Amino acid sequence: MFLGCIADDFTGATDLGALMAREGLRVSLHVGVPQSPPTEVADAMIIALKSRNIAADEAVSQSLGAASFLRNQMRAESIYFKYCSTFDSTDKGNIGPVLDALMAELDVSRTIASPGFPENGRRLFMGHLFVQDRLLSESSLARHPLTPMTDPDIVRVLGRQRTGPVGLISKLAIDSGADAVRQTFEEAASGSVLICDVLQTPDLDVVAAALPKLRLYSGGSAMGGALARLQNSQGLEQGGQAAADPATLRPIIFSGSGSDMTQSQVRHALAGNVDAVQIKAVDIVDPAISAREVLARIGKNGAVPMIYATAYPGDVAEAQAALGVTESGERIEAFFEALASAARADGFNAFVVAGGETSGSAVRGLGIDHMQIGAEVAPGVPWMQADGVWAILKSGNFGTESFFFDALEKLGIGQ
Numbered sequence: 001m002f003l004g005c006i007a008d009d010f011t012g013a014t015d016l017g018a019l020m021a022r023e024g025l026r027v028s029l030h031v032g033v034p035q036s037p038p039t040e041v042a043d044a045m046i047i048a049l050k051s052r053n054i055a056a057d058e059a060v061s062q063s064l065g066a067a068s069f070l071r072n073q074m075r076a077e078s079i080y081f082k083y084c085s086t087f088d089s090t091d092k093g094n095i096g097p098v099l100d101a102l103m104a105e106l107d108v109s110r111t112i113a114s115p116g117f118p119e120n121g122r123r124l125f126m127g128h129l130f131v132q133d134r135l136l137s138e139s140s141l142a143r144h145p146l147t148p149m150t151d152p153d154i155v156r157v158l159g160r161q162r163t164g165p166v167g168l169i170s171k172l173a174i175d176s177g178a179d180a181v182r183q184t185f186e187e188a189a190s191g192s193v194l195i196c197d198v199l200q201t202p203d204l205d206v207v208a209a210a211l212p213k214l215r216l217y218s219g220g221s222a223m224g225g226a227l228a229r230l231q232n233s234q235g236l237e238q239g240g241q242a243a244a245d246p247a248t249l250r251p252i253i254f255s256g257s258g259s260d261m262t263q264s265q266v267r268h269a270l271a272g273n274v275d276a277v278q279i280k281a282v283d284i285v286d287p288a289i290s291a292r293e294v295l296a297r298i299g300k301n302g303a304v305p306m307i308y309a310t311a312y313p314g315d316v317a318e319a320q321a322a323l324g325v326t327e328s329g330e331r332i333e334a335f336f337e338a339l340a341s342a343a344r345a346d347g348f349n350a351f352v353v354a355g356g357e358t359s360g361s362a363v364r365g366l367g368i369d370h371m372q373i374g375a376e377v378a379p380g381v382p383w384m385q386a387d388g389v390w391a392i393l394k395s396g397n398f399g400t401e402s403f404f405f406d407a408l409e410k411l412g413i414g415q
């Protein structure tokens, strides 16, 4: 297996899977470390963790466990550590501590950190990360509830998270070509992690071509896509993609993200034909009971059900003031987990889910631990199939306004 990947959240894992499957790779995606090596043939394996917002030492231990499985059981030639294209983290971690631990474990003296994802507007210049046309620190990510990104200089951000040096593979080196990139990498001090500038996708291909056989890479999904492209240009068989039979599908939409884009997507869906139920944290006492109540209310008008907690920031703040930030979030997550489980038992089998934490809850509720990548609806957002269930896990800010309907259409379900 050429690439063994560790993703720090579920939507990020499916994002990476989509970008590698696009290049024809056979991708095997697992939720957590599998009990034993899977029998299917794969060029790349992704282990999805939920390690972005946990204590750094726990994130390190889970990531080392995944790396050990990928190297020892799957014989992965390289390890890829996938984190967010907006470098979501705090000064305590978890990107730096996990990178330090993987570098020590794999005995590598240098690696790269390449979060950029130009197709989704995440670009880096001189180590500064932009979201569309704004610096990271001026984007909505500066107000992220768990990982507010207030410093756009990723060299400086990673420098605060690790003990070793942090350098830069600048756009100037990339424009000079693969040899200049390789030289920058090789001349960097031992122990360095080099942040990669990227304005357009071909910049990533230059970096991949310059550094084709590192034991350890790290970044967003687009760098993984570039490595997959390089691998495929060396003659891999095309991988197949899972396809759905629309006649057998019963769709349902869950939205628990509060991001600006998901808010637009919910508003767009509400203006169309959906059977919508809004859920509030204060109303959830027993998640299983709330889930059954919601399921009893839907399905009367023949439209696709959409159950959403997504609310304006003022309403979220009100719920947080009443219950506390942790309690209000946990209630909604427990609700979506119970709802996924109950909806599956009721025969729903195509789940459109918005939000990283919400996706984690839905996957837990569905009880799936292994997924096959299907068609991509928006850059980095593919349908996936597991044990007769279809699911699409959308990162909060991904997709355009019509995403929910686009996703259904992609499976052949008209509105």
Ligand SMILES: Nc1ncnc2c1ncn2[C@@H]1O[C@H](COP(=O)(O)OP(=O)(O)OP(=O)(O)O)[C@@H](O)[C@H]1O
Pocket (backbone or CB within 6 Å): 011, 256, 257, 258, 259, 280, 281, 309, 310, 311, 315, 316, 319, 320, 328, 329, 330, 331, 332, 333, 354, 355, 356, 357, 358, 359, 394, 395, 396, 397
């Ligand atoms: N109305 C609400 N009141 C209180 N908490 C809410 C409300 N709606 C959502 N939440 C909580 O906000 C968090 C949203 O996290 P989630 O990761 O699903 O979305 P996101 O952060 O926008 O997505 P991503 O991580 O993909 O960018 C969850 O913990 C959810 O329970």
Ligand SMILES: O=C(O)[C@@H](O)C(=O)CO
Pocket (backbone or CB within 6 Å): 009, 011, 012, 013, 015, 016, 083, 084, 085, 086, 117, 220, 221, 356, 380, 395, 396
């Ligand atoms: O890289 C991204 O932006 C996403 O894959 C992500 O990590 C979602 O949380």
